[in-house]
Amino acid sequence: MKREADEQGLIGALSTGDISPDQPAWHIASPQPLPAPYELKPMPSGTAGLEGEVIEVSIGPHHPSTHGVFRMDVVLDGERVLRLKPVFGYLHRNHEKLGEQGTYLSAMPFTDRLDYFCSLTNNWAYALAVEKLAGLNVPERAQYLRVITAELTRVLNHACMIGFLLQELGAMGTPLMYAFREREKILDLFEALTGSRMMCNYLRFGGCRCDLPPGWAEQCTRVVEGLPRFFDEFERLLATNEIIMARTQGIGVLPADLAISAGVSGPGLRASGVNYDVRKVDGYGIYPRFEFGVPLGEHGDVYDRYMMRMLEMRESVKILQQALRDLPTGPVIDPKAKLRNFRPPAGEAYGRLEAPKGELGFYLISDGGPSPYRYRIRPPSFINLTVLEDMCIGHTLMDAVAILGSVDIVMGEVDR
Amino acid sequence: MDSPEQIKARVEAALPGVQLELRLNPAVPAESSLVVAPAHAVAVARFLRDDPALRLDYCSNVTGVDWLDATVKEKVKTRRLVAGEEQEVEETIERKRPGYLEVVYHLYSVALRHGPVVLRQRTRNRFEAVQVASLTPVWRSCEFQEREVFDLFGVVFHGHPDLRRILMWDQFQDFPMRKDYVEPDDYEYEPTPHDEILDKARRHYPTGGTA
């Protein structure tokens, strides 16, 4: 409602003609006024002395429910949210500037630290963009290894996300402990393969850094076989839990058209019923070879966003089973790919993929030199937060915490 | 999906008076971009979003790019007298190109599942004429991303509902992603094999002693 009014006001101002050159170069807009429907109404009679007043609360950047160093400036009427402005930048680590200062390859370890739950999909997104820019091919075995590691990452991320969401709903510890138990199993696989638990730095342009160690595929198959049991256990514990349903159903509804316009991606977009999965749409890597479904939500509320993660983990297991079954032999890196003195031709490329949190993209401009002229990350967590205010307005503060948890953000990626 | 050339022709046919410039991309030709003047940007964006054959309803990525003043070398064919007869000669001329800031939009269609179409806006220079039109009224996803471009590059988006710094603190006075940004001098010696970092440390301690 508020947005449409804004839009018309702006269009009216803009369509009249050119931008006048005497606009001040430094122009900071004043904060928006409170949305009209939520102005304070006089209290009913007989409650004299109990009139509420609007209070402004700054939640974060150090707050246990804000996933690290995220801050929300919230205007409250009692417990009801009137306005919610996210404040970013407390983890702004200048990733893009550092990426432009080093070589193409030296940006790869930095991508690990973007979304530090999902270093392998970050690696892949960056490798995808560079391969598109330089026209590199990826050998068959490396493609399978990329799919296997990416889907393991997705399971890991979704399990932890559900754990954190439940923690914010008040289930202190227990679901998170279940999730971290599975995370440790997957991290052991990553550590055996890449040498590091979290910061894997595994992919290279045109392939992967190294081949599987002996016994890895068997161990991975065992872990994947054990996952459905964990999902069943997790779902039995949570999916029909009365408190969870009461706290999440109908909360933070995101309509599909707003979700598309606001660039929401990943499970958050599909929970609103939009069938858009970059794995299916772009068919990058070898995803068209696998049979898997794209779960879709109906209501677009917190519960649907939670269920999307649950269902996607099951689909990931299907992909993992197929990939482990068909894993071919062969080289894991294109022999023509150059690691040292790598200079892609001048031009630009935008590569994107379906990271666990949404569409992760890398935009690179090359001037033919050894380092990118422009290195830009399209962070899904950051853009998914655009509609946080729209989802929270009118709900209580404790629901705002649950809604934030259901968006699934990681500050390393939000602020970069 | 239509090629960038076809989209350019469609836009120019549908919106009289609008001129788009095609910026070729040699690496990925399908991602050649359309440069639109800020005065027409909202109308063009609206057309791209609403045209039934394009329906670019999803603005995925908004990026700022800083182009410094540069000398561009161009190869031009001219006719001139060589050894008594007129020949076509290719010669390189150097041209000074003033710097500008650029905002790049990557557009996709969720409805028709195609993309990307790359749209660009340019400012007139890098100092005082840094206004472009905000596309937040067309695609809501530009809201935070344009704020980020404003914060890090200093592009002013005309018509943005809430243009404030987003990543740096409000009192900050520079645009750190610009190519000529100078960082605060807080380097310190560290045992490192990287020459450039050692150079920075030497500049910081000119006498070579303790700080």
Added chain:
Amino acid sequence: MDEGLRSELSKQGVFTTTLQELYNWGRSNSVWPLNFGLACCAIEMIAASMARFDISRFGSEVFRPSPRQADLMIVAGTVTKKMAPLVVRLYNQMPAPKYVIAMGACAISGGPFKQGYNVLKGIDRYLPVDVHIPGCPPRPEALLHALITLQEKMRGEPLAGPAPARHADPAAPGEYPVPAYGPYDLTPAKNEELWRPAPLPRGE
């Protein structure tokens, strides 16, 4: 008391202690950390508190969201210049005795992001750090090791005498100045009394 006499007594079933030892033993076995994560390392900090690594074996599972209830600040992750004043303020809000663990390369020196314009090059520019843990990120075992190191330090802290522990010394500052946001950098860029840059070796 003489160590030999004490050992003899303990063989006879008589255990002796001092108030200082008893006090340090008690608090070193119940270090309550601040529930405070900055970046990647915070995930490993959470992992350390989960079933596999189980930080509660060392009495530190009670992560407190409020600085008023915490003894230990684990600076887990990159401290940016935008965040640094808030970290110092949180430290100032903690009651003494209080300790700081700098977890990971970023908290120690800026780590991989050291060249960034918004990255603080080590939290020891503003706060006194008791234990540094290298690694990017350090494994949960490394955090446990840092905790044990800190416990050893706490057990050896004298409560009186010529060089008492920080919290027992009335002359030692309990709070540190909070830097302000400046137009280009934090002002001041470092706490001069607390931190001096390493000397640049000559003749290399």
